[in-house]
Amino acid sequence: MAFKEEIRDLFARGHERYLRNVSVDCIIFGFHDSALKVLLLKANYADGWALPGGFIGREEGMDEAAIRVLQQRTHLGDIYLQQFRVFGQSGRPTQKMNHEKLKTLGIKSEGSWMFDRFITIGYYALVDFNKVNPTPDEFSIACEWFNVYELPPMMMDHADLIADALSFLRHQLNYRPIGNNLLPEKFTMPELQKLYETILGRKLDRRNFQRKILGVGILKRLEERKPGVAHKAPYYYKFDLRKYQKALEAGMGFQIQ
Amino acid sequence: MAFKEEIRDLFARGHERYLRNVSVDCIIFGFHDSALKVLLLKANYADGWALPGGFIGREEGMDEAAIRVLQQRTHLGDIYLQQFRVFGQSGRPTQKMNHEKLKTLGIKSEGSWMFDRFITIGYYALVDFNKVNPTPDEFSIACEWFNVYELPPMMMDHADLIADALSFLRHQLNYRPIGNNLLPEKFTMPELQKLYETILGRKLDRRNFQRKILGVGILKRLEERKPGVAHKAPYYYKFDLRKYQKALEAGMGFQIQ
DNA sequence: CCAAAAGTGTTAACCATACACCCATGA
DNA sequence: TCATGGGTGTATGGTTAACACTTTTGG
Numbered sequence: 001m002a003f004k005e006e007i008r009d010l011f012a013r014g015h016e017r018y019l020r021n022v023s024v025d026c027i028i029f030g031f032h033d034s035a036l037k038v039l040l041l042k043a044n045y046a047d048g049w050a051l052p053g054g055f056i057g058r059e060e061g062m063d064e065a066a067i068r069v070l071q072q073r074t075h076l077g078d079i080y081l082q083q084f085r086v087f088g089q090s091g092r093p094t095q096k097m098n099h100e101k102l103k104t105l106g107i108k109s110e111g112s113w114m115f116d117r118f119i120t121i122g123y124y125a126l127v128d129f130n131k132v133n134p135t136p137d138e139f140s141i142a143c144e145w146f147n148v149y150e151l152p153p154m155m156m157d158h159a160d161l162i163a164d165a166l167s168f169l170r171h172q173l174n175y176r177p178i179g180n181n182l183l184p185e186k187f188t189m190p191e192l193q194k195l196y197e198t199i200l201g202r203k204l205d206r207r208n209f210q211r212k213i214l215g216v217g218i219l220k221r222l223e224e225r226k227p228g229v230a231h232k233a234p235y236y237y238k239f240d241l242r243k244y245q246k247a248l249e250a251g252m253g254f255q256i257q
Numbered sequence: 258m259a260f261k262e263e264i265r266d267l268f269a270r271g272h273e274r275y276l277r278n279v280s281v282d283c284i285i286f287g288f289h290d291s292a293l294k295v296l297l298l299k300a301n302y303a304d305g306w307a308l309p310g311g312f313i314g315r316e317e318g319m320d321e322a323a324i325r326v327l328q329q330r331t332h333l334g335d336i337y338l339q340q341f342r343v344f345g346q347s348g349r350p351t352q353k354m355n356h357e358k359l360k361t362l363g364i365k366s367e368g369s370w371m372f373d374r375f376i377t378i379g380y381y382a383l384v385d386f387n388k389v390n391p392t393p394d395e396f397s398i399a400c401e402w403f404n405v406y407e408l409p410p411m412m413m414d415h416a417d418l419i420a421d422a423l424s425f426l427r428h429q430l431n432y433r434p435i436g437n438n439l440l441p442e443k444f445t446m447p448e449l450q451k452l453y454e455t456i457l458g459r460k461l462d463r464r465n466f467q468r469k470i471l472g473v474g475i476l477k478r479l480e481e482r483k484p485g486v487a488h489k490a491p492y493y494y495k496f497d498l499r500k501y502q503k504a505l506e507a508g509m510g511f512q513i514q
Numbered sequence: 515c516c517a518a519a520a521g522t523g524t525t526a527a528c529c530a531t532a533c534a535c536c537c538a539t540g541a
Numbered sequence: 542t543c544a545t546g547g548g549t550g551t552a553t554g555g556t557t558a559a560c561a562c563t564t565t566t567g568g
Contacts, residue, residue: 019277019278019374019376020276020277020278021276021277021278021279022278022279022345022376056345056376057347058374059347060347061345061346061347062343062345062346062376063345063346064347083342083343085340086319086340086343086378088279088313088318088319088378089318089319089320090314090316090317090318090321091318117276117315119276119279119313119319119378121343121345121376188547189547189548190546190547205531205532205533206546206547206548207532207533207547207548207549207550208530208531208532210547210548210549211530211549212529212530228540229539229540229545229546229547230539230540230541230544230545230546231538231539231540231544231545231546231547232537232538232539232545232546232547232548233538233539233546233547234546234547234548235547235548445520446520446521447519447520462558462559462560463519463520464521464522464523464559464560465557465558465559467520467521467522468557469557485567486518486519486520486566486567487517487518487519487566487567487568488517488518488519488520488565488566488567489518489519489520489521489564489565489566490519490520490565490566491519491520491521492520492521515568516567516568517566517567517568518565518566518567519564519565519566520563520564520565520566521562521563521564521565522561522562522563522564523560523561523562523563524559524560524561524562525558525559525560525561526557526558526559526560527556527557527558527559528555528556528557528558529554529555529556529557530553530554530555530556531552531553531554531555532551532552532553532554533550533551533552533553534549534550534551534552535548535549535550535551536547536548536549536550537546537547537548537549538545538546538547538548539544539545539546539547540543540544540545541542541543541544541545
């Protein structure tokens with residue numbers, strides 16, 4: 001079986017292809033049913049859920065590595081992704097794998113470079129929930145979305161990474177436009193507001209939010225309105241990508257209440 | 258000579274003590290003569306100036322490693338230090354050392370782990386210029402301060418790291434109190450303002466600055482005034498460290514013009 | 515007493531907040 | 542026609558930016 005061979009090789013000689021002692025982990029945020037979600041993997045040879053992560057190829061940039069991980073898990077093309085922090089305390093827990101289980105597959109895992117100490121670079125990504133096709137990796141048996149506020153038991157310090165990414169995201173909200181990639185192309189103002197409220201964890205005033213967000217000048221209102229609602233139908237909006245990009249680079253002295 | 262022995266051992270077996278492929282680099286900012294300075298090392302076995310940096314011990318946290326580097330170069334105790342970004346493009350230039358020169362010292366450097374590809378974690382530190390005792394490391398022949406805006410030829414991508422740290426520092430200025438550690442214990446309002454202006458690279462209004470900075474409530478005015486000035490003498494101030502610390506943790510919705 | 519630089523105060527413009535009002539729609 | 546939720550407008554209070562005036566000191 002080629003698969004088994006591949007894993008055995010990774011344990012034994014992966015360090016020839018990848019950098020040692022460094023990894024990347026991605027916190028992939030999505031927005032669905034008015035809730036902020038993260039994409040997690042259910043480990044096969046260990047307990048608990050884990051963040052999608054990987055190693056950095058010797059000829060590969062570290063951003064590229066993160067993009068690769070992200071694409072393999074989501075099958076997305078265009079992605080908003082950013083490094084936000086490094087985690088590397090000396091007591092940082094290492095991956096606790098079930099060596100017995102691996103042994104039954106004929107894989108010798110003890111003493112592998114993969115159980116050396118790792119410093120991991122945390123990346124956070126914002127993706128369109130509906131476009132994602134969650135795909136487990138070779139060490140996982142499942143790949144699923146979880147509500148950020150209702151996480152399952154996590155491996156190692158991954159719960160900390162998520163908490164940190166979330167607080168970073170909250171911070172970003174105050175001086176970067178956020179929404180493109182997290183929302184479908186067309187969205188209504190209440191949907192955008194709900195996104196902000198979910199990330200911030202508190203209610204915002206409908207009317208002030210609209211004024212402020214429109215003031216940034218990155219939204220285009222469409223003629224079309226959302227159909228099938230039992231009240232006044234809201235307009236659809238889309239991001240003016242040119243201006244959105246500009247605002248991303250320049251930042252915006254922008255404060256949400 | 259014990260020194261030579263030490264270096265030879267580092268090249269040959271350093272990877273047994275340190276993590277591979279990861280390093281830390283410190284951008285150490287100081288403030289002197291109304292100018293923002295960085296502390297740099299003149300490489301001995303290579304061309305150009307370099308940031309103080311080092312490796313992460315296998316039993317050492319990465320923050321600890323940065324603190325160690327910083328203390329060895331400055332001999333300072335209490336330090337404000339923060340990780341700000343990781344650098345790890347695949348084409349990241351590696352240290353170009355003069356292997357010939359090393360060979361005359363009986364040190365075989367070719368093929369060493371030290372010339373493998375490195376991902377480096379950038380730390381920036383704010384220190385009191387007057388308290389620093391610049392000290393070269395084993396690979397350097399000098400350790401000096403340079404004006405941030407007038408850098409000498411730099412090794413590898415270190416000029417980029419500095420530029421990045423500076424823009425990060427500017428950003429920090431907007432939502433963190435900065436000044437403690439960068440200034441002497443007692444300082445005048447114009448001195449503090451000059452610090453802000455230097456970091457931001459533009460003039461600020463004297464009166465508005467004073468009002469705003471006092472509004473944060475982290476300063477204590479002393480009775481004493483600066484002596485020997487040919488005009489109205491400014492008061493001395495010092496930071497209220499308890500409140501300063503609080504503001505550091507909480508952040509402050511604070512915007513300089 | 516003059517120049518220089520510090521301390522203190524004032525005003526107008528701007529922005530955030532809170533809230534009122536009207537409009538559209540399905541039930 | 543009513544309940545629900547969206548679109549638009551406005552009054553208020555606080556904050557920021559710009560600027561005037563006074564005070565202190567050495568030369």
